[in-house]
Amino acid sequence: xxxxxxxxxxxxxxxxxxxxxxxxxxxxxxxxxxxxxxxxxxxxxxxxxxxxxxxxxxxxxxxxxxxxxxxxxxxxxxxxxxxxxxxxxxxxxxxxxxxxxxxxxxxxxxxxxxxxxxxxxxxxxxxx
Amino acid sequence: xxxxxxxxxxxxxxxxxxxxxxxxxxxxxxxxxxxxxxxxxxxxxxxxxxxxxxxxxxxxxxxxxxxxxxxxxxxxxxxxxxxxxxxxxxxxxxxxxxxxxxxxxxxxxxxxxxxxxxxxxxxxxxxxxxxxxxxxxxxxxxxxxxxxxxxxxxxxxxxxxxxxxxxxxxxxxxxxxxxxxxxxxxxxxxxxxxxxxxxxxxxxxxxxxxxxxxxxxxxxxxxxxxxxxxxxxxxxxxxxxxxxxxxxxxxxxxxxxxxxxxxxxxxxxxxxxxxxxxxxxxxxxxxxxxxxxxxxxxxxxxxxxxxxxxxxxxxxxxxxxxxxxxxxxxxxxxxxxxxxxxxxxxxxxxxxxxxxxxxxxxx
Numbered sequence: 001x002x003x004x005x006x007x008x009x010x011x012x013x014x015x016x017x018x019x020x021x022x023x024x025x026x027x028x029x030x031x032x033x034x035x036x037x038x039x040x041x042x043x044x045x046x047x048x049x050x051x052x053x054x055x056x057x058x059x060x061x062x063x064x065x066x067x068x069x070x071x072x073x074x075x076x077x078x079x080x081x082x083x084x085x086x087x088x089x090x091x092x093x094x095x096x097x098x099x100x101x102x103x104x105x106x107x108x109x110x111x112x113x114x115x116x117x118x119x120x121x122x123x124x125x126x127x128x
Numbered sequence: 129x130x131x132x133x134x135x136x137x138x139x140x141x142x143x144x145x146x147x148x149x150x151x152x153x154x155x156x157x158x159x160x161x162x163x164x165x166x167x168x169x170x171x172x173x174x175x176x177x178x179x180x181x182x183x184x185x186x187x188x189x190x191x192x193x194x195x196x197x198x199x200x201x202x203x204x205x206x207x208x209x210x211x212x213x214x215x216x217x218x219x220x221x222x223x224x225x226x227x228x229x230x231x232x233x234x235x236x237x238x239x240x241x242x243x244x245x246x247x248x249x250x251x252x253x254x255x256x257x258x259x260x261x262x263x264x265x266x267x268x269x270x271x272x273x274x275x276x277x278x279x280x281x282x283x284x285x286x287x288x289x290x291x292x293x294x295x296x297x298x299x300x301x302x303x304x305x306x307x308x309x310x311x312x313x314x315x316x317x318x319x320x321x322x323x324x325x326x327x328x329x330x331x332x333x334x335x336x337x338x339x340x341x342x343x344x345x346x347x348x349x350x351x352x353x354x355x356x357x358x359x360x361x362x363x364x365x366x367x368x369x370x371x372x373x374x375x376x377x378x379x380x381x382x383x384x385x386x387x388x389x390x391x392x393x394x395x396x397x398x399x400x401x402x403x404x405x406x407x408x409x410x411x412x413x414x415x416x417x418x419x420x421x422x423x424x425x426x427x428x429x430x431x432x433x434x435x436x437x438x439x440x441x442x443x444x445x446x447x448x449x450x451x452x453x454x455x456x457x458x459x460x461x462x463x464x465x466x467x468x469x470x471x472x473x474x475x476x477x478x479x480x481x482x483x484x485x486x487x488x489x490x491x
Binding site for chain 1: 145157160161162188350354418419421430441442444449468
């Protein structure tokens with residue numbers, strides 16, 4: 001059983017999104033996603049200031065197995081990226097909801113968060 | 129329904145992440161491929177390689193048959209137990225499979241072939257054997273366990289029947305010894321010391337469990353691939369196949385040209401390419417920029433496409449990305465690889481990248 005915290009929102013593509021603080025959310029990949037990918041060896045993050053539409057490709061993570069695209073869960077502008085992942089991509093495996101976060105984004109429209117899945121909804125995606 | 133080795137239930141009990149591989153249900157890893165890789169470089173790890181097929185060859189003409197069948201020459205196998213790596217070629221000089229052949233005793237030999245090639249290999253070998261007095265016997269009743277790493281031998285020997293341990297302890301590299309249905313070979317596919325153990329499938333679970341209790345780390349196919357890539361060893365189907373000759377696969381050294389009268393299958397085709405100046409070659413690559421080399425990425429030199437990655441990945445020992453690549457002759461040391469539309473600088477190096485726990489290239 002993978003860990004799916006109740007306080008987060010989720011995408012079908014296995015990203016998680018925190019609740020907004022001053023219009024900014026934190027984004028990462030789920031415990032299930034990191035488990036499926038295996039040991040991560042490389043993370044390519046967006047640049048601060050980059051604008052993205054929802055569901056646009058915005059980062060790449062590579063595991064020992066393969067490269068995977070990360071899709072931006074909501075439209076907005078990148079405000080911060082997790083620089084620690086440049087040297088320690090394994091943080092995503094060790095702590096996907098904590099030290100393994102990927103980037104922070106200023107949301108264009110906070111109402112977009114309502115279209116994301118809650119923990120139960122994401123669990124259903126995994127069970128399907 | 130994929131085939132299961134004798135150790136399947138144990139893999140599942142150990143938390144193995146099972147994947148389909150060449151029609152078999154095999155463990156990719158048991159939690160962390162990276163940790164399994166390091167265990168083999170630093171201590172000892174074990175792999176279930178029972179999906180590989182053992183084929184025994186016995187009979188009056190087993191030796192002349194193998195001299196016809198294989199590009200390397202079993203004349204090099206004069207003492208019982210000695211092993212030889214060889215390609216098995218088609219008439220066009222393409223590689224049907226790569227294998228290890230062991231001289232067991234008297235007129236009997238044993239070869240071990242890749243799981244993905246087992247059916248076609250067996251059909252090919254039986255067909256080629258028709259004119260020879262040789263019996264071809266596949267041995268699906270045998271399991272194979274590879275124990276690899278600097279501590280592999282010391283951890284394995286105490287678990288063997290006493291007399292077999294006494295015979296296995298002094299084995300030189302690339303030699304094997306047989307007792308009853310057990311065969312201990314000092315061979316491997318990781319660049320580390322160790323044994324490959326062939327034994328009755330019914331006895332394999334007990335040995336696997338004893339090895340685990342002795343502290344040998346179970347390792348999956350994932351670590352097996354990164355270890356062999358660091359060791360600069362080819363993977364059949366990625367680094368060579370029926371469309372390329374050993375000369376273009378970094379395996380020219382395994383072709384025994386002398387004596388010139390030995391007419392091995394593929395020799396005629398290979399001789400026309402032997403001194404060709406336009407033969408492609410298989411080289412090692414070290415990625416200098418950020419990213420990960422992957423199979424089929426294109427290589428460029430001065431803006432011109434010069435080749436393709438045949439096996440790429442992240443090398444845990446080097447903490448860098450490395451690859452084997454097939455390239456045009458005469459390319460320089462500097463090149464670049466196209467990774468998702470970007471040109472990333474890479475350096476041409478001579479494999480192996482890592483052997484016996486030590487990095488062998490300038491990084």
